[in-house]
Structure formats: C-alpha cells, structure tokens
Amino acid sequence: MTVPDDPISVQGSWTHSFEEDTPGIEVYRPTDTFPFPPARGRVRLVFDGDQVVEWAPGPDDRPRPRATLDRVGPGTFREPETGADGFEIVEATQDVLRIRRS
Template sequence: MEQPPQEVFGNWQHAYEEDAHGIAVYRPTANNSGSSQERERLEIHQDGTFSRIIPGRSEVPDVIKGEWEQKKDKLIHVSYESPGLAPQQLEIIESKPDILKVRKL
C-alpha cells in the first residue's frame, strides 16, 4: 500500500486558532496548547487505521474509528466504521514533525 509522508503518522491535536483559508492545522498531541479534551484529535497509523477523537458532551470524548487509504500523492480517503458518517477526503498540505496541515474535501 502506498503511504503518505512519514511525518503524517501519529497523534495530532487541532490547533484551530492557526486555521486559515480552509486549511486545518494540527500539532502533535504532546505539544498541546489548551485542554486536549476541548480539541479534536486525529490518530493516523501506518497500518491503515484512523481515529478521530472529538470532545463529547461529557468529560469523555467520542472516538470515531475508521480506516484510511491513499488515493493520490497527498490525498487520503478516510472511511468511518460508524454507519451514519460519510467518508472524508483529506488533502495533506504540509507535514513536518511539528505540524500537519490538511484541507478537508
């Protein structure tokens, strides 16, 4: 299976204050700014698994599991296990050890 750049893999926390022009910015979870319970997180693994962790109504976040598949050079397709969730395309704009920028298509 083709894989995105190595830097894409890991645990990422949404740095929404850095978002601009339709591009979502994520930082490594270890470098969190603000409470991690208040921010969306992504876990992207080399084995093709994907998790989206979103703040829940209680203190326990909602974990949405899925799988990713590379479609083009910097485009990954995410399908979720939850029946009501539509698949999502993520275009990787930038990936470095300290930042991940994606455009959700």
C-alpha cells in the first residue's frame, strides 16, 4: 500500500464506496469519475491543501458538512480542537483512496 507524502495526490472529492470496504478499512473513489451504484446517501471527503471536509447525508439525504479535519502528519487527519475522530490514509492512487478511522 502507498501512503502519499504529497497532499496533491489526494486533492479533490472522494466518495465512500462502502460496497468495497474491508474490516477496518473504508474505500473511497473519485466523486466525478467512478460509476457508483445507486445508494440512499454516501459520505464524501473533500481534500483542499492540509484540510479535509467530511460531508454526510443529512435528514433529507442531501450532503451536509459533518467535520473539518486538519493534517497532523503524512496521511493523517484529525479534528483541530480535540485531536480525535480522524483517519489515516493507508493507500492513495489515482483511482482509489483507502483510510483507517481512529
């Protein structure tokens, strides 16, 4: 697995492809190019520099921002105030992003 040192490799919007998850690992695919099967709502991660905004379906299924996380190390993001509730990138390629939640 490849952990990127360069945040540019995971810039943009990634959508949870929960059908591909394995125990302890969440799989995300590029939002604009991956043919997702129908689902009632999906979590999305939007990377912008050293921050990532996590979007989740709201009560009406429309996406709403749930959390903003800051980069705290190579491939590691945490909530700025608490330092908790984050994730670590375990693999990042052009077509797939795999993360492990903390």
